[in-house]
Amino acid sequence: MTYLSTKTYGHEIGLSATFRQWRALSHCRLLHGYSLSFRFEFEADTLDDKNWVVDFGGLKELKAILEDTFDHKTVVAADDPELEWFHEAARRGVADIVVLPAVGCEKFAEHVYGIASKWLLTERLAPRCRLASVEVKEHGANSAIYRGTSRAAGQRDL
Ligand SMILES: Nc1nc2c(c(=O)[nH]1)N=C([C@H](O)[C@H](O)COP(=O)(O)OP(=O)(O)OP(=O)(O)O)CN2
Numbered sequence: 001m002t003y004l005s006t007k008t009y010g011h012e013i014g015l016s017a018t019f020r021q022w023r024a025l026s027h028c029r030l031l032h033g034y035s036l037s038f039r040f041e042f043e044a045d046t047l048d049d050k051n052w053v054v055d056f057g058g059l060k061e062l063k064a065i066l067e068d069t070f071d072h073k074t075v076v077a078a079d080d081p082e083l084e085w086f087h088e089a090a091r092r093g094v095a096d097i098v099v100l101p102a103v104g105c106e107k108f109a110e111h112v113y114g115i116a117s118k119w120l121l122t123e124r125l126a127p128r129c130r131l132a133s134v135e136v137k138e139h140g141a142n143s144a145i146y147r148g149t150s151r152a153a154g155q156r157d158l
Pocket residue numbers: 020021028103104105106138141142144
């Protein structure tokens with residue numbers, strides 16, 4: 001028996017991030033932004049003493065991490081050829097930049113999955129509670145999902 005629970009920080013909470021996919025040939029190479037949505041899917045074979053997979057109200061640190069990374073941020077890929085230009089924008093107070101290994105919904109989902117998995121361990125919620133997946137949505141039509149590949153998902157990719 002596996003129990004699932006989910007937590008969604010939707011578009012309505014305003015995690016507004018600007019980014020670009022510099023390798024794209026389309027308009028996606030231009031800076032553009034979305035109020036990103038994040039959906040966490042947790043799983044457990046056994047519930048805690050309250051009969052919960054994970055406390056819905058106990059995830060505020062995860063929300064804070066999302067805010068630190070995506071709220072009013074300009075997210076830049078570490079290999080963006082214009083990286084120095086973004087740093088200059090930050091120095092001038094025009095952009096609050098966050099440099100990540102890669103940019104795009106799939107990579108945002110992977111990045112958040114890694115952070116959230118570590119957090120579960122730190123909080124001693126893992127290994128009982130595992131992070132099954134993280135979904136990142138740009139808007140109602142576009143999303144990407146990063147899924148743990150083993151039942152030890154709460155302890156992998158660390
Ligand atoms: N698999 C992915 N594909 C794309 C991503 C992504 O993160 N993962 N990102 C982009 C662009 O950055 C952009 O966010 C999407 O723009 P666009 O392709 O124009 O998509 P729209 O939904 O706005 O376009 P419609 O034509 O209205 O469908 C591109 N691809």
